[in-house]
Amino acid sequence: MPKVVVAFDKFRGSSTAADMVGGVSGGLTRAGHVVVGVPLADGGEGSLEVLGGPNKFVAVSDPLGRPVEAGYRLDGRDAFIEMSTASGLALVGGAAGNDPVAADTFGTGQLIAHAIELGARRIHVLLGGSATTDGGWGALAAMPPAARLKEIELTIGCDVRTLFTESAVVFGPQKGASSAQVELLTRRLERLVQVYRDTYGRDVSSVAGGGAAGGLAGGLVAVGGRIESGFDVLAELVGLDEMLRDADLVITGEGLLDGESFNGKVVGGVASWAAEFDVPVLAIVGAIDADGCSPEGLVGTSGATRCQGIDVVSLTDRFGLAASLARPVELATEVALAYLAG
Numbered sequence: 001m002p003k004v005v006v007a008f009d010k011f012r013g014s015s016t017a018a019d020m021v022g023g024v025s026g027g028l029t030r031a032g033h034v035v036v037g038v039p040l041a042d043g044g045e046g047s048l049e050v051l052g053g054p055n056k057f058v059a060v061s062d063p064l065g066r067p068v069e070a071g072y073r074l075d076g077r078d079a080f081i082e083m084s085t086a087s088g089l090a091l092v093g094g095a096a097g098n099d100p101v102a103a104d105t106f107g108t109g110q111l112i113a114h115a116i117e118l119g120a121r122r123i124h125v126l127l128g129g130s131a132t133t134d135g136g137w138g139a140l141a142a143m144p145p146a147a148r149l150k151e152i153e154l155t156i157g158c159d160v161r162t163l164f165t166e167s168a169v170v171f172g173p174q175k176g177a178s179s180a181q182v183e184l185l186t187r188r189l190e191r192l193v194q195v196y197r198d199t200y201g202r203d204v205s206s207v208a209g210g211g212a213a214g215g216l217a218g219g220l221v222a223v224g225g226r227i228e229s230g231f232d233v234l235a236e237l238v239g240l241d242e243m244l245r246d247a248d249l250v251i252t253g254e255g256l257l258d259g260e261s262f263n264g265k266v267v268g269g270v271a272s273w274a275a276e277f278d279v280p281v282l283a284i285v286g287a288i289d290a291d292g293c294s295p296e297g298l299v300g301t302s303g304a305t306r307c308q309g310i311d312v313v314s315l316t317d318r319f320g321l322a323a324s325l326a327r328p329v330e331l332a333t334e335v336a337l338a339y340l341a342g
Contacts, residue, residue, distance in 0.1 A: 002248035004028055004340070005279075006037040007240065008332075009266035010046050011255035011286050015328045017046055023329030024251065024284075024336055031337055036243050040252075042265045043157030043230010044128020048073055048082045050234055058114045060107035062091045063131035064099060072111050078122045079115035083108045083213055084129035087138075092131050095176035101184060103175070104134045105216050109142025116144060116152060125220060126230055127158040127213040131175055133168050133185045135192040136219015146200060146223050156220050157230030158212035159264030164204045165189045167211030175214070189215055196222040231269035240270075244277045251282045251336055255328075258289035262308050271310050281310040282339055284332045286324050288314045304339065313339070 006028070008020035017039035025037035041047040048054050054071025062068040070086040072079060084090065086107030092098045112123055132138070143149065162170050168177065168185035177185060192215070193205045200222045204210045209227045210218030217227055235241075244250060252270040254261065262268035267283050274281050282304065304311040313335050315324035324331060 001032055001034050002340070003034045003036065003246060005243045005247045005250040006035055007040050007250060007252050007266075007270055009040055009042065009252070009254040011253075011328045014255060014286065014325050016049065017041060018049060019329055020253065020332060024333045027333035028336060028340070033340065036247070038238050038240065038243065040231070040238070040240075040266050040270070041234055042128070042159040042269065043126045043233060044159065045082065045084050045088070047126040047157070047230065047234060048080060048085070050238065051080055054085070056114070056118070058111060060086050060110040062107055063087050063103035063105075064092055065106070068107065070107060070111055072115060074115060074118060074120060077120055078124065079120035080124045080126065081108065081111045081115065082126045083216060086111050087132050087213075087216075088129045089131040089175060090129065095174060098131050098176040100131070100133060100172060100175045100177040100181055103131045104138030105130070105132050105136055105213070105219075106138035106142050108216065109139030112139065112143050121151065122153045122155070124155050124157060124233060125225070127156065127217060128230070130213040130216065132216065133172055133175065133177070133189070133214035135164065135167075135189050135215035136217070136222070137192060139216060140219055140223060143223070149223050152224075154220060154223070154225035155233065156209075156212070156217050156225045156227045157233045158209050158217055158227060159230050159260070160212050161208040162211035164193060164207065164210035164215050164218035167215045170211065171214060192219075229264055229269070231264060231266060235269060235273060240273055244274055244279050247277070247279045249282060249340070250274050250279050251284065253284040253332065255286040256289055257283065257285040257287070257312065257314070268308075271308065275309075282336070283310055283312045284335050285312060285314055286328060287316040287321070288312070311339070
Protein backbone atom coordinates (compact mmCIF):
# COMPACT_ATOMS: atom_id res chain seq x y z
CA MET A 1 0.00 0.00 0.00
CA PRO A 2 1.20 3.54 -0.65
CA LYS A 3 2.45 5.70 2.18
CA VAL A 4 0.33 8.83 2.54
CA VAL A 5 1.32 11.93 4.50
CA VAL A 6 -1.73 13.84 5.77
CA ALA A 7 -0.80 17.44 6.64
CA PHE A 8 -3.70 19.89 6.96
CA ASP A 9 -3.98 23.46 8.13
CA LYS A 10 -7.14 24.50 9.99
CA PHE A 11 -10.43 25.11 8.19
CA ARG A 12 -11.16 28.41 9.89
CA GLY A 13 -14.53 28.38 11.62
CA SER A 14 -15.16 24.73 10.76
CA SER A 15 -12.37 22.46 11.98
CA THR A 16 -8.95 22.56 13.60
CA ALA A 17 -5.88 21.27 11.82
CA ALA A 18 -5.62 18.45 14.36
CA ASP A 19 -9.21 17.36 13.74
CA MET A 20 -8.73 17.41 9.97
CA VAL A 21 -5.55 15.35 10.21
CA GLY A 22 -6.97 12.93 12.76
CA GLY A 23 -10.20 12.33 10.86
CA VAL A 24 -8.70 11.89 7.41
CA SER A 25 -5.80 9.81 8.71
CA GLY A 26 -8.18 7.56 10.60
CA GLY A 27 -10.36 7.00 7.55
CA LEU A 28 -7.39 6.14 5.35
CA THR A 29 -5.87 3.85 7.97
CA ARG A 30 -9.12 1.92 8.33
CA ALA A 31 -9.12 1.49 4.56
CA GLY A 32 -5.70 -0.17 4.78
CA HIS A 33 -3.41 2.70 3.81
CA VAL A 34 -0.11 3.47 5.53
CA VAL A 35 -0.56 6.96 6.94
CA VAL A 36 1.59 9.54 8.71
CA GLY A 37 -0.39 12.52 9.94
CA VAL A 38 0.78 15.94 11.13
CA PRO A 39 -1.21 19.16 11.64
CA LEU A 40 0.50 22.25 10.22
CA ALA A 41 0.19 26.01 10.31
CA ASP A 42 1.82 28.90 8.50
CA GLY A 43 3.32 30.45 11.63
CA GLY A 44 0.19 32.38 12.60
CA GLU A 45 -2.85 31.32 14.55
CA GLY A 46 -2.86 27.61 15.32
CA SER A 47 0.92 27.29 15.45
CA LEU A 48 1.06 26.40 19.14
CA GLU A 49 -1.42 23.60 18.53
CA VAL A 50 0.98 22.11 15.97
CA LEU A 51 3.77 22.16 18.56
CA GLY A 52 1.68 20.49 21.25
CA GLY A 53 -0.03 23.49 22.80
CA PRO A 54 1.04 26.02 25.44
CA ASN A 55 2.60 24.86 28.67
CA LYS A 56 3.13 28.27 30.29
CA PHE A 57 0.41 30.79 31.07
CA VAL A 58 0.85 34.44 31.99
CA ALA A 59 -1.49 37.30 32.87
CA VAL A 60 -0.74 40.00 30.30
CA SER A 61 -2.44 42.98 28.65
CA ASP A 62 -4.67 42.37 25.66
CA PRO A 63 -4.51 44.80 22.68
CA LEU A 64 -6.70 47.32 24.51
CA GLY A 65 -4.91 47.06 27.85
CA ARG A 66 -7.30 44.68 29.57
CA PRO A 67 -6.02 41.64 31.49
CA VAL A 68 -5.97 38.32 29.65
CA GLU A 69 -4.40 34.93 30.36
CA ALA A 70 -2.10 34.08 27.45
CA GLY A 71 -0.20 30.86 26.86
CA TYR A 72 3.08 30.08 25.15
CA ARG A 73 5.31 27.02 24.86
CA LEU A 74 8.66 26.64 26.59
CA ASP A 75 10.82 23.67 25.59
CA GLY A 76 14.19 23.90 27.28
CA ARG A 77 15.81 27.10 26.07
CA ASP A 78 13.33 27.52 23.19
CA ALA A 79 10.15 29.56 23.62
CA PHE A 80 7.35 29.61 21.04
CA ILE A 81 5.08 32.62 21.28
CA GLU A 82 1.96 32.97 19.16
CA MET A 83 1.37 36.71 19.25
CA SER A 84 -2.38 36.38 18.69
CA THR A 85 -2.78 34.86 22.16
CA ALA A 86 -1.88 38.24 23.67
CA SER A 87 -2.42 40.76 20.86
CA GLY A 88 -4.93 39.06 18.59
CA LEU A 89 -7.97 40.57 16.93
CA ALA A 90 -10.17 37.78 18.33
CA LEU A 91 -9.43 39.01 21.87
CA VAL A 92 -11.27 42.28 21.22
CA GLY A 93 -14.24 40.77 19.41
CA GLY A 94 -12.98 41.26 15.88
CA ALA A 95 -12.80 44.46 13.85
CA ALA A 96 -16.08 45.76 15.25
CA GLY A 97 -14.76 45.69 18.83
CA ASN A 98 -11.28 46.99 18.06
CA ASP A 99 -9.75 50.41 18.54
CA PRO A 100 -7.18 50.16 15.74
CA VAL A 101 -5.31 53.30 16.83
CA ALA A 102 -5.05 52.41 20.52
CA ALA A 103 -4.43 48.68 20.10
CA ASP A 104 -0.86 47.71 20.98
CA THR A 105 1.45 44.70 21.29
CA PHE A 106 2.48 45.26 24.92
CA GLY A 107 1.09 41.84 25.90
CA THR A 108 3.25 40.07 23.33
CA GLY A 109 6.27 41.84 24.77
CA GLN A 110 5.25 40.64 28.22
CA LEU A 111 5.23 37.05 26.98
CA ILE A 112 8.70 37.48 25.48
CA ALA A 113 10.00 39.00 28.72
CA HIS A 114 8.47 36.19 30.78
CA ALA A 115 10.11 33.54 28.60
CA ILE A 116 13.50 35.23 28.92
CA GLU A 117 13.13 35.39 32.71
CA LEU A 118 12.51 31.62 32.74
CA GLY A 119 15.73 31.01 30.84
CA ALA A 120 14.70 30.95 27.18
CA ARG A 121 17.52 31.98 24.88
CA ARG A 122 15.85 31.22 21.56
CA ILE A 123 12.54 33.04 21.16
CA HIS A 124 10.33 32.15 18.19
CA VAL A 125 7.57 34.73 17.74
CA LEU A 126 4.82 33.48 15.42
CA LEU A 127 2.79 36.24 13.80
CA GLY A 128 -0.74 36.47 12.48
CA GLY A 129 -4.25 37.47 13.50
CA SER A 130 -3.18 40.72 15.17
CA ALA A 131 -5.41 43.58 16.27
CA THR A 132 -2.51 46.00 16.20
CA THR A 133 -0.68 48.46 13.95
CA ASP A 134 1.75 49.88 16.50
CA GLY A 135 4.94 48.89 14.69
CA GLY A 136 5.93 46.73 17.65
CA TRP A 137 6.39 49.78 19.88
CA GLY A 138 4.24 48.27 22.63
CA ALA A 139 6.10 44.98 22.61
CA LEU A 140 9.50 46.65 22.82
CA ALA A 141 8.31 48.70 25.81
CA ALA A 142 7.59 45.48 27.72
CA MET A 143 10.76 43.65 26.71
CA PRO A 144 14.22 43.76 28.33
CA PRO A 145 16.65 46.46 27.12
CA ALA A 146 18.27 45.99 23.72
CA ALA A 147 21.64 45.32 25.37
CA ARG A 148 20.24 42.25 27.11
CA LEU A 149 18.48 41.10 23.96
CA LYS A 150 21.88 40.63 22.34
CA GLU A 151 22.07 37.39 24.32
CA ILE A 152 18.82 36.18 22.75
CA GLU A 153 18.27 34.54 19.37
CA LEU A 154 15.00 36.08 18.19
CA THR A 155 13.23 34.64 15.15
CA ILE A 156 10.02 35.97 13.65
CA GLY A 157 7.80 33.56 11.75
CA CYS A 158 5.49 35.21 9.25
CA ASP A 159 3.94 34.52 5.86
CA VAL A 160 3.75 37.98 4.27
CA ARG A 161 6.29 40.27 2.62
CA THR A 162 4.49 43.54 3.34
CA LEU A 163 6.82 46.44 4.13
CA PHE A 164 6.74 48.18 7.51
CA THR A 165 5.12 51.42 6.34
CA GLU A 166 2.60 49.57 4.15
CA SER A 167 1.09 47.66 7.05
CA ALA A 168 -1.75 50.05 7.83
CA VAL A 169 -2.85 50.30 4.20
CA VAL A 170 -2.74 46.54 3.62
CA PHE A 171 -4.11 45.26 6.92
CA GLY A 172 -5.63 48.24 8.74
CA PRO A 173 -9.15 47.92 7.28
CA GLN A 174 -9.28 44.26 8.39
CA LYS A 175 -8.68 45.51 11.93
CA GLY A 176 -11.45 48.09 11.82
CA ALA A 177 -9.44 51.12 10.71
CA SER A 178 -11.23 53.83 8.74
CA SER A 179 -9.49 55.55 5.83
CA ALA A 180 -8.57 58.46 8.11
CA GLN A 181 -7.18 56.07 10.71
CA VAL A 182 -5.18 54.23 8.05
CA GLU A 183 -3.53 57.55 7.15
CA LEU A 184 -2.81 58.30 10.82
CA LEU A 185 -1.36 54.84 11.43
CA THR A 186 0.80 55.10 8.31
CA ARG A 187 2.26 58.41 9.51
CA ARG A 188 2.96 56.82 12.88
CA LEU A 189 4.79 53.92 11.24
CA GLU A 190 6.81 56.34 9.13
CA ARG A 191 7.90 58.16 12.31
CA LEU A 192 8.83 54.86 13.94
CA VAL A 193 11.18 54.08 11.05
CA GLN A 194 13.25 57.09 12.10
CA VAL A 195 12.92 56.31 15.80
CA TYR A 196 14.19 52.76 15.29
CA ARG A 197 17.01 53.98 13.06
CA ASP A 198 18.12 56.52 15.68
CA THR A 199 17.64 54.22 18.68
CA TYR A 200 18.80 50.84 17.40
CA GLY A 201 20.73 51.69 14.24
CA ARG A 202 18.49 49.54 12.05
CA ASP A 203 16.48 50.72 9.05
CA VAL A 204 13.33 48.58 9.01
CA SER A 205 11.67 50.39 6.11
CA SER A 206 12.92 48.02 3.40
CA VAL A 207 12.72 44.71 5.30
CA ALA A 208 10.48 42.26 3.45
CA GLY A 209 7.82 41.17 5.92
CA GLY A 210 8.53 44.03 8.32
CA GLY A 211 4.88 45.04 8.15
CA ALA A 212 3.60 41.69 9.42
CA ALA A 213 1.31 41.87 12.47
CA GLY A 214 0.97 45.61 12.11
CA GLY A 215 4.70 46.17 11.99
CA LEU A 216 5.54 44.00 15.00
CA ALA A 217 7.92 42.10 12.74
CA GLY A 218 9.80 45.30 11.92
CA GLY A 219 9.96 46.33 15.56
CA LEU A 220 11.49 42.99 16.51
CA VAL A 221 13.94 43.22 13.60
CA ALA A 222 15.05 46.59 14.98
CA VAL A 223 16.28 44.87 18.16
CA GLY A 224 18.04 42.04 16.37
CA GLY A 225 15.26 39.70 15.28
CA ARG A 226 15.38 37.68 12.05
CA ILE A 227 12.34 37.09 9.85
CA GLU A 228 11.80 33.54 8.60
CA SER A 229 9.00 31.71 6.84
CA GLY A 230 6.58 30.69 9.56
CA PHE A 231 5.64 27.57 7.65
CA ASP A 232 9.27 26.52 7.21
CA VAL A 233 9.98 27.00 10.92
CA LEU A 234 7.12 24.71 11.90
CA ALA A 235 7.76 22.19 9.12
CA GLU A 236 11.36 21.79 10.27
CA LEU A 237 10.32 21.41 13.91
CA VAL A 238 7.83 18.60 13.15
CA GLY A 239 10.22 16.84 10.74
CA LEU A 240 8.13 17.16 7.59
CA ASP A 241 11.12 16.36 5.40
CA GLU A 242 11.54 12.92 6.98
CA MET A 243 7.85 12.18 6.51
CA LEU A 244 8.03 13.09 2.83
CA ARG A 245 11.24 11.23 2.08
CA ASP A 246 9.59 7.89 1.24
CA ALA A 247 6.00 9.05 0.75
CA ASP A 248 3.86 8.24 -2.28
CA LEU A 249 1.33 11.05 -1.77
CA VAL A 250 0.80 14.01 0.53
CA ILE A 251 -2.71 15.28 1.27
CA THR A 252 -2.96 18.84 2.54
CA GLY A 253 -5.58 21.54 2.66
CA GLU A 254 -7.04 24.66 4.24
CA GLY A 255 -10.37 26.39 4.48
CA LEU A 256 -9.89 28.77 1.56
CA LEU A 257 -7.48 28.47 -1.35
CA ASP A 258 -6.78 32.03 -2.43
CA GLY A 259 -4.08 34.21 -3.93
CA GLU A 260 -1.91 33.88 -0.82
CA SER A 261 -2.09 30.09 -0.55
CA PHE A 262 1.06 29.63 -2.64
CA ASN A 263 2.86 32.51 -0.97
CA GLY A 264 3.85 31.27 2.48
CA LYS A 265 0.66 29.46 3.47
CA VAL A 266 0.42 25.76 4.27
CA VAL A 267 -0.79 24.46 0.90
CA GLY A 268 1.96 26.24 -0.98
CA GLY A 269 4.55 25.31 1.62
CA VAL A 270 3.64 21.63 1.50
CA ALA A 271 3.67 21.71 -2.30
CA SER A 272 7.13 23.27 -2.30
CA TRP A 273 8.57 20.80 0.22
CA ALA A 274 6.95 17.83 -1.55
CA ALA A 275 8.45 18.92 -4.87
CA GLU A 276 11.91 18.49 -3.35
CA PHE A 277 11.14 14.78 -2.89
CA ASP A 278 9.09 14.41 -6.09
CA VAL A 279 5.96 13.54 -4.08
CA PRO A 280 2.58 14.33 -5.69
CA VAL A 281 0.16 16.55 -3.74
CA LEU A 282 -3.60 16.55 -3.29
CA ALA A 283 -5.06 19.67 -1.68
CA ILE A 284 -8.56 19.32 -0.27
CA VAL A 285 -9.90 22.80 0.49
CA GLY A 286 -13.13 24.24 1.75
CA ALA A 287 -13.49 26.63 -1.15
CA ILE A 288 -11.46 28.26 -3.92
CA ASP A 289 -11.32 32.02 -4.25
CA ALA A 290 -11.35 33.39 -7.79
CA ASP A 291 -7.73 34.58 -7.56
CA GLY A 292 -6.49 31.44 -5.85
CA CYS A 293 -6.48 28.99 -8.70
CA SER A 294 -6.96 28.93 -12.43
CA PRO A 295 -7.93 25.28 -13.02
CA GLU A 296 -5.76 23.55 -15.60
CA GLY A 297 -8.25 20.74 -16.28
CA LEU A 298 -9.80 17.71 -14.62
CA VAL A 299 -7.59 14.95 -13.20
CA GLY A 300 -8.74 11.39 -13.88
CA THR A 301 -12.04 10.35 -12.34
CA SER A 302 -11.46 11.94 -8.92
CA GLY A 303 -12.99 15.29 -9.81
CA ALA A 304 -9.78 17.11 -8.87
CA THR A 305 -8.38 19.90 -10.98
CA ARG A 306 -4.74 20.81 -11.58
CA CYS A 307 -3.67 24.10 -10.05
CA GLN A 308 -0.12 25.39 -9.58
CA GLY A 309 1.17 21.89 -10.32
CA ILE A 310 -0.93 20.08 -7.69
CA ASP A 311 -4.36 18.40 -7.64
CA VAL A 312 -7.09 20.38 -5.87
CA VAL A 313 -10.61 19.48 -4.75
CA SER A 314 -13.03 22.09 -3.38
CA LEU A 315 -15.52 20.70 -0.87
CA THR A 316 -17.90 23.56 -1.62
CA ASP A 317 -17.85 22.83 -5.35
CA ARG A 318 -18.34 19.12 -4.71
CA PHE A 319 -20.84 19.08 -1.85
CA GLY A 320 -22.19 22.61 -1.44
CA LEU A 321 -21.32 25.37 1.04
CA ALA A 322 -23.53 24.25 3.91
CA ALA A 323 -22.21 20.70 3.91
CA SER A 324 -18.59 21.77 3.53
CA LEU A 325 -18.87 24.05 6.57
CA ALA A 326 -20.72 21.51 8.69
CA ARG A 327 -18.82 18.29 7.83
CA PRO A 328 -15.34 19.11 6.51
CA VAL A 329 -13.62 16.12 8.13
CA GLU A 330 -16.12 13.59 6.84
CA LEU A 331 -16.19 15.05 3.34
CA ALA A 332 -12.41 15.43 3.11
CA THR A 333 -12.06 11.77 4.08
CA GLU A 334 -14.52 10.78 1.37
CA VAL A 335 -12.58 12.78 -1.21
CA ALA A 336 -9.23 11.33 -0.11
CA LEU A 337 -10.51 7.75 -0.32
CA ALA A 338 -12.01 8.34 -3.78
CA TYR A 339 -8.78 9.93 -4.99
CA LEU A 340 -6.66 7.00 -3.80
CA ALA A 341 -9.10 4.56 -5.37
CA GLY A 342 -8.24 6.27 -8.64
